[in-house]
Amino acid sequence: MSQPVRILYFAWLRERVGTAEEALALPEGVGTVAALIDWLRARGPGFAAAFAPGGSVRCAVNQDFATPQTTLAPGDEIAFFPPVTGG
Amino acid sequence: MATVRVQAEPFDVGAAMAALGAGRNDIGGIGCFVGTVRDTAGGRKITAMTLEHYPGMTERAMAAIAAEAEARFDLLGCTLIHRIGTLQPGAAIVLVLAAAPHRAAALAATGFLIDWLKTRAPFWKKESFADGAAEWVAAHDADAAAAARWQHG
Secondary structure: OOOOEEEEEOHHHHHHHOOOEEEEOOOOOOOEHHHHHHHHHOOOHHHHHHOOOOOOOEEEEOOEEEOOOOEOOOOOEEEEEOOOOOO | OEEEEEEOOOOOHHHHHHHHHOOOOOOOEEEEEEEEOOOEEOOEEEEEEEEEEOOOHHHHHHHHHHHHHHHHHOOOEEEEEEEOEEEOOOOEEEEEEEEEOOHHHHHHHHHHHHHHHHHHOOEEEEEEEOOOOEEEOOOOHHHHHHHHHHHOO
C-alpha cells in the first residue's frame, strides 16, 4: 500500500470543506493537482462549493506554489487556499 | 543576513532595527515599513482582524522573498516580521526593514519586500465587523499590480 498524501485546507476553503487537514491514498488515476480537484469536487456539497469551477483556489505541493499541471506523488503535502492577503 | 519571523506577539521596531545593524558600520540607511490594522473596510467599522497562515510554507516563502530582495538590491541585511492571530485596530501587523549602503536601495527594497510579501506569502486576513459579521478579505488587484511592477525593475 502506497504512502498517503496529506491535504491541508486554509481560510474559507477550510470552512467550506469542514476540515483543516486529512490524509488519504491518492485515488486511482489522480496524478495532477487538476485531477485531484476534480476528484475532491465530487465528494459532496461542501467540496463542490469550495472547488467550484472558475473559483480562485490556489494550491501548493510540498510547500511550493503549484499549478493545475503539477504532478502528485505518494507522501506529498498538498495545500489548498484562497489567494493570499497578508501584509 | 535575513531575519524572518512569524509570531503572535507584538514586535519592537527599535529592537529589530538595532539587531539588524548590530556590530557593523557599513550600513548607510535602513528602510522601514510597518503595516497596521485600519479600523474600517469598505466604509464599515472593523472591531478585529484575524490572520491565519500556513506554518512551514509561510516561513519558507518569506525567506525566499528576503533572499530575492538581498540579491536584487545588494542589501546588507533585511528583517521581515509578520504577526498572526487576532489583532485590534491600530495594532502593527507586519514589519519590513531593509539595510543597504545607500538610501535608494534601502527604500526600493522596502517597497519590493512588502509588495511581494502581500502577494506571495501564505497569510489570510479575516475581518470582524461591529455588526457581528466576519468576512475573509478578498485579494486586491491593486496589490497584484504593485507586486507586478517589480518584474520589470
